[in-house]
Amino acid sequence: MVLGCFWIKIRGLKPVAQMEYTQDLENVHLEDYPMVLVQIPMCNEKEVYQQSIASVCIQDWPRERMLVQVLDDSNDLDVQALIKAEVQKWQQRGVRILYRHRLIRTGYKAGNLKSAMSCDYVKDYEFVAIFDADFQPTPDFLKKTIPCFKGNDDLALVQTRWAFVNKDENLLTRLQNINLSFHFEVEQQVNGLFINFFGFNGTAGVWRTKALEDCGGWLDRTTVEDMDVAVRAHLCGWKFIYLNDVKCLCELPESYEAYKKQQYRWHSGPMQLFRLCFMDIIRSKMSLAKKANMIFLFFLLRKLVLPFYSFTLFCIILPLSMFLPEAQLPAWVVCYVPGIMSMLNILPAPRSFPFIVPYLLFENTMSVTKFNAMVSGLFKFGNSYEWIVTKKLGRSSEADLIAMMETESEPLVESTSLQRSSSESGLAELNKLQMTKKSGKTRRNRLYKTELALAFILLSASVRSLLSAQGIHFYFLLFQGIAFLAVGLDLIGEQVG
Structure with a gap:
């Protein structure tokens, strides 16, 4: 794998899009922008929901061509109310965004995504961008990933790189960076040389809706649902592209307990998947190599x-x-x-x-x-x-979130009293939750x-x-x-x- 990494670097192999979007806002042709469905699955994510929704809603993409689904599986009523208020705030700013909550939470994250894909209007969207609750894509994320699909009809997924933004970097964070940087640098797929479908990276990317349907969609049979769907898509003949220079901000586990649970799921899930798909790999039409x-x-x-x-x-x-x-x-x-x-x-x-x-x-x-x-x-x-949600602390980009909130003070559309009341109510509840968290007992x-x-x-x-x-x-x-x-x-x- 390291030899492959050096081969890629020496040869300068890199996915090149056949087109790119210009910054000329006066000559924008909407037909050049495909319909994109953006999904944010979350569950009791009171620490990170606001920055995640905000980063998606400010995507530099025509609003008529993008729909955001906030897929909330929270069983905490207070968190549900906060997320609803945040969604309503962005709706009033002109963003096409919907709030979905399942009454029956079966299948964990895979079940959540499967339920969202069953909506009738999904067939109108050619691509699906999926971000975990702590992900914060840059505003040009869609403009850098969608062009890769142009002329590549057999391309199912464009993946991007995590960028870790923990402000209080400690030894655990540093060691995690070393561990994951190896995967990011080495496991790039160039012309089928490598297969990159690791659970930690599959949810920071853009899927072709047709490819998701072709491989059977989301299944809840393992704890690594993104790896599962990527393996099945690969067995169906679909290809992948990994963009190492496109980054998506996210948060690393900052406690050993959270990191241990995350690693347990990431190593238990692949073995579940291996047991389930071994015969499918043997019977597939892929090359022996x-x-x-x-x-x-x-x-x-x-x-x-x-x-x-x-x-x-x-x-x-x-x-x-x-x-x-x-x-x-x-x-x-x-x-x-x-x-x-x-x-x-x-x-x-x-x-x-x-x-x-x-x-x-x-x-x-x-x-x-x-x-x-x-x-x-x-x-x-x-x-x-057992699918355990990795605990988030919401400390990965507090400064960025504050700056974002200051930017939001300049209304994107004309403000109304309803908009101000919902926004202020949500911020008040958020502050209340933060004070409660800070005044709680010190963790031992x-x-x-x-x-x-x-x-x-x-x-x-x-x-x-x-x-x-x-x-x-x-x-x-x-x-x-x-x-x-x-x-x-x-x-x-x-x-x-």
Whole structure:
């Protein structure tokens, strides 16, 4: 994959649109702008709903050619009222925006999107842009993505890159950036060279409505619904484009608890999907090379072998070998192979090189969660099918939101008393919720028993290694044990009491 990344960079391979939209507002021809349906699925997103809706409503796209669906699955009546008020405010500003709320919340996010696509008017829209609740696309997002479909009738999806805007960047945020930057830089699809349908990126893009219908639409059979629909679309012969230079602002989990739940879903879901679509891949008309890429490289290697290797070697085999004198692990198993893999991961993000050691240690601690998720998803154990919404803090772009609200003070259409009352009411309720959140109890550190138990084993093994003069193993076991201890005591992520 890294070789493919360098091949792309050396050859300068890049998706090029056959057209582009000009900034000449006087000579705009509406027929040049296809009908676009914009969907924002959300559930109790009181921290981020306002900035998400605002960023979509200020898209530089003719209002007659765009419809926004706010798909609210919230079961909190106060949050429902706030989102309704926000939608009403933008309606009064002339934006074509609708509020939808399901009485029966089945199928989680996939069920929410499937319900929205069943509306009769959806057939009038050629493209569907989908953004998670914490996403904030730039105003020119549609103008940069829609032209890629021109002349590419077999193109199903144009994906874009996440841009992380956490103002209070901590070690956890930095390590997440390193982890995800590898995917963004390397896993670009150029002329079918790579297949890029990871759950964390599929919802920041534009789908061709016909392609969604052709592959069966949204299904709630896994916890990675966007990966599911992308795999099925690929099996149906549709292609994808990944625009690495088009960014969409979003928020990273700022607590270890939220990040752990997110990673559990992202590694359990692919194993669910692999079990369900394995025979479909075998029976598909794709080339043998693409079948091998999907089965062995994407599913088995990335989602099964690597978590299993990291967990068993670093958390079980290596520490236990310190208590068995006859067990000898060569240095290349413990150091060289993991070191080379880490270097390959860090190459696409050279600015993160100083963090390679904590990144390696952190990834090994996360292998516990990933291994557990992989086994649960593959064999349908435990809560593998539980869809948990990643907790948002709404701190990713408060300054931008304030600036946006100041801009909104200049009305886009002539104000009315109703508009002012709804807007002021919504802001008042938002301020009330913010004050309630700030005045609540300080969150205390959680204790993660599995990580603490492994920290004890690793630190004990490091002492044993020191006594037996196995220096190279001692240093690794010591620092890895400290990493497990820090995570087990919840000492990384957001500041807590």
